[in-house]
Amino acid sequence: MWGKDFALVKAAHSTTDKESLSHNLLGQRLGRKGRDTRERILAATEKLLAGPPETAISLSAVAREASLGMTTLYLYFSDLPELLLAVLDPIMASAENSYVGHLRMHWPDDSLTENCLKFVEAFHAFWVRHARILHLRNNYADNNDERMRAYRISSSQPMITLLIKQMESDLPPGRSPVSAMATVLMTGIERTITVATDAYFQRLMTTDPTIHVHNLLVAEARILELGLRDGRATSRRGSAST
Amino acid sequence: MWGKDFALVKAAHSTTDKESLSHNLLGQRLGRKGRDTRERILAATEKLLAGPPETAISLSAVAREASLGMTTLYLYFSDLPELLLAVLDPIMASAENSYVGHLRMHWPDDSLTENCLKFVEAFHAFWVRHARILHLRNNYADNNDERMRAYRISSSQPMITLLIKQMESDLPPGRSPVSAMATVLMTGIERTITVATDAYFQRLMTTDPTIHVHNLLVAEARILELGLRDGRATSRRGSAST
Known part of the structure; x- marks a missing residue:
């Protein structure tokens, strides 16, 4: 039961690891500014996650914390799970x-x-x-x-x-x-x-x-x-x- | 860690068992018609639960299935967990x-x-x-x-x-x-x-x-x-x- 899924996961991971780190969701290559913005989003998410248990974790809370508009956020992450997966990557490593x-x-x-x-x-x-x-x-x-x-x-x-x-x-x-x-x-x-x-x-x-x-x-x-x-x-x- | 909670549960159970079977949420005593309506709501919920896994389980789906208005439903159950708990009672017994x-x-x-x-x-x-x-x-x-x-x-x-x-x-x-x-x-x-x-x-x-x-x-x-x-x-x- 685990075997099949594992193949799927490997595929999902390689996508996360390579493409999403170098391109935004419109397929535009990330320059230095783009990489900085992505890092800022991740840092804001980590800050919220480290807060008290009742801290709401949502895309809009992250946007507020990072002082970014939702439109900008959506250029990098299409939904909250996708953002959380990006935060999880270094943790699981x-x-x-x-x-x-x-x-x-x-x-x-x-x-x-x-x-x-x-x-x-x-x-x-x-x-x-x-x-x-x-x-x-x-x-x-x-x-x-x-x-x-x-x-x-x-x-x-x-x-x-x-x-x-x-x-x-x-x-x-x-x-x-x-x-x-x-x-x-x-x-x-x-x-x-x-x-x-x-x-x-x-x-x-x-x-x-x-x-x-x-x-x-x-x-x-x-x-x-x-x-x-x-x-x-x-x-x-x-x-x-x- | 389980001990304290168990006392709480006992209290919660006795409420479900006795009061909610004989009174609606306005505190009105349930007559025969009231008990029939309550049974109809429970039967509709069980029918939905027995459906395919993608069947939506919500108060409005239950109201539709039981051909009852939401106002009537709310006289018996204040939210979905409360209704599910009533369905769970005979199962856990x-x-x-x-x-x-x-x-x-x-x-x-x-x-x-x-x-x-x-x-x-x-x-x-x-x-x-x-x-x-x-x-x-x-x-x-x-x-x-x-x-x-x-x-x-x-x-x-x-x-x-x-x-x-x-x-x-x-x-x-x-x-x-x-x-x-x-x-x-x-x-x-x-x-x-x-x-x-x-x-x-x-x-x-x-x-x-x-x-x-x-x-x-x-x-x-x-x-x-x-x-x-x-x-x-x-x-x-x-x-x-x-």
């Missing part, structure tokens, strides 16, 4: 150093506990840093915005592939039990972290927020560990019998 | 027989595999039956509708408590590791089933939908089993040391 890179290393059996916790904590810290825009991305995705959905999948897909590798499976990502286990583990981790970084739950946990969130992260890390150990056992039984 | 009841029985160690799978499959079947309204509920909840959020929590909370019991813990639901494990397990199961019953993913899995969803349910059941076994081991170590 930083995911590699924040948590993806750690998952890329092979975690030995005897240090699986610490590595799982370190990974879950790093993933959570990344979400805490970018909570507002990641929740917006997921809301758009859940409400059928195809670009945001593809973008969200593109950030999970490599992690599922890496989890399959952590299970020492040499099967390609697909319909194998190990692949289903990796998908379900990743889905659970993402959801727990989404809930734990939600502004509403932040408000609920007023008595001692840190300790409680930490309990959930420890439990999530424990499930990851149990799932990985189980996947490794399956993979090793598979190799032993061939 | 049927959850007991669909999947909650199964979780209420103690699952012995040697049949944990089958029981976990049976539970996850039953939970999924319930979602398949009521996919549209459950997704609407979750969308409203994720977009900060307090009533829907409370309602969603009220359907998870008893399951988390039952999972804690399955782990043979005699600790009250709270900040214990077993409680965090139960919360995280339930969060993962709900999310996987939410994704698996999403109209978009249904479309993606056109080649062989059943087999693939089944793989995910088997993996989710396996994680539940691993989590429960781990929780039981923790509880038993706790009892042995006291």
Whole structure:
């Protein structure tokens, strides 16, 4: 189910990366002034995103913040999701150093506990840093915005592939039990972290927020560990019998 | 974090159950005709919900379907979430027989595999039956509708408590590791089933939908089993040391 979509995402990304950075939406090549204006729009959006949770995020709020007219804004971004995707690009690029890179290393059996916790904590810290825009991305995705959905999948897909590798499976990502286990583990981790970084739950946990969130992260890390150990056992039984 | 909210939900529920069934929103007692009109509104809503996924669900669509004016509709339901909550009431009452009841029985160690799978499959079947309204509920909840959020929590909370019991813990639901494990397990199961019953993913899995969803349910059941076994081991170590 993820495979097909991933191809779609790759295509979407290369468009964002190359064309939209050098041309405006009328197809005009961006000169220095144009690039400056684009940067100003992105900076204004980031400023609004960093504000208190009730700050409205809309194209008109961004235009106001950047002191630009709507007509100018529309030359660069045709709607809010498109603008948010441009803000997301450098954030998702930083995911590699924040948590993806750690998952890329092979975690030995005897240090699986610490590595799982370190990974879950790093993933959570990344979400805490970018909570507002990641929740917006997921809301758009859940409400059928195809670009945001593809973008969200593109950030999970490599992690599922890496989890399959952590299970020492040499099967390609697909319909194998190990692949289903990796998908379900990743889905659970993402959801727990989404809930734990939600502004509403932040408000609920007023008595001692840190300790409680930490309990959930420890439990999530424990499930990851149990799932990985189980996947490794399956993979090793598979190799032993061939 | 769930505890406080649960009290809130209980209060919200008793209001729905008693007052709104016998009075309209002007506080007038509902006679037979009034009850018939209310039923007609609920039946029209259910009909729309059972339609194809692109069917618009709005108060005006419901009024049209029920051949009623908006003024009449507003005598019974002040907005769409309130109407959806009234439709949800009998559905959530049927959850007991669909999947909650199964979780209420103690699952012995040697049949944990089958029981976990049976539970996850039953939970999924319930979602398949009521996919549209459950997704609407979750969308409203994720977009900060307090009533829907409370309602969603009220359907998870008893399951988390039952999972804690399955782990043979005699600790009250709270900040214990077993409680965090139960919360995280339930969060993962709900999310996987939410994704698996999403109209978009249904479309993606056109080649062989059943087999693939089944793989995910088997993996989710396996994680539940691993989590429960781990929780039981923790509880038993706790009892042995006291």
